[in-house]
Amino acid sequence: MDKGHHRDDEKGFGERIDACGVKEPVRTYLLRCADFHSSPAPGLLIGAFMVDYALDLLGASPDEKLFAVCETPKCLPDAPQVIAHITTGNGRLKVLPIGRFAITVNRVSENPTADAVRVYVDLEKIKKFPVIEKWFSNSSEFNKHTMGVALQETIFRAGRSLLSYEKVRVPVKIKESWKPVTCPTCKETVPDYMVVDGKCGACGSMKYYEKTE
Numbered sequence: 001m002d003k004g005h006h007r008d009d010e011k012g013f014g015e016r017i018d019a020c021g022v023k024e025p026v027r028t029y030l031l032r033c034a035d036f037h038s039s040p041a042p043g044l045l046i047g048a049f050m051v052d053y054a055l056d057l058l059g060a061s062p063d064e065k066l067f068a069v070c071e072t073p074k075c076l077p078d079a080p081q082v083i084a085h086i087t088t089g090n091g092r093l094k095v096l097p098i099g100r101f102a103i104t105v106n107r108v109s110e111n112p113t114a115d116a117v118r119v120y121v122d123l124e125k126i127k128k129f130p131v132i133e134k135w136f137s138n139s140s141e142f143n144k145h146t147m148g149v150a151l152q153e154t155i156f157r158a159g160r161s162l163l164s165y166e167k168v169r170v171p172v173k174i175k176e177s178w179k180p181v182t183c184p185t186c187k188e189t190v191p192d193y194m195v196v197d198g199k200c201g202a203c204g205s206m207k208y209y210e211k212t213e
């Protein structure tokens with residue numbers, strides 16, 4: 001990527017956040033998310049507002065031990081990772097390939113279930129923001145080259161007003177004890193609970209590469 005170009009974009013981006021009156025902590029969330037993601041993608045920006053909203057609804061701090069489920073792999077999963085240390089690597093973020101633009105967040109719980117809040121983009125509410133609606137519905141009327149800045153500004157001004165939430169309950173994942181199993185095909189080891197039909201995933205349905213030598 002052309003670094004200089006990226007910096008110019010960032011400058012315009014930061015100025016736009018301020019010009020649209022976005023307050024802390026979301027202002028900083030937006031900047032950090034865009035940097036981590038490598039671009040200020042619209043879904044990521046909405047995601048920052050969604051995570052901020054979920055934290056508020058839970059009365060939680062981003063430094064607490066929190067868990068989340070993202071219902072789309074697109075853009076949104078970076079927001080909880082950057083803002084609240086809810087990462088795929090620490091096992092507190094689950095990304096489900098559902099395709100709804102929604103995130104469910106909960107605190108750590110000693111019980112089999114945890115109270116959670118699910119924040120989603122509300123299709124009724126986005127009708128008030130035609131540029132967001134066009135982008136969100138992947139309409140041919142949306143042109144990112146001519147409407148990208150307007151979309152960003154509309155997202156900043158709209159903030160939470162395009163979101164809704166519901167209170168939900170989620171099962172708490174119990175830490176499984178496990179033993180290593182050596183895959184008979186590749187001779188590498190995997191945890192026993194990940195063995196499928198006597199093989200590791202990569203030697204079965206999750207095969208994703210061909211050997212080249």
Ligand SMILES: [Zn+2]
Binds near residue numbers: 184187188200203
């Ligand atoms: Zn294998």
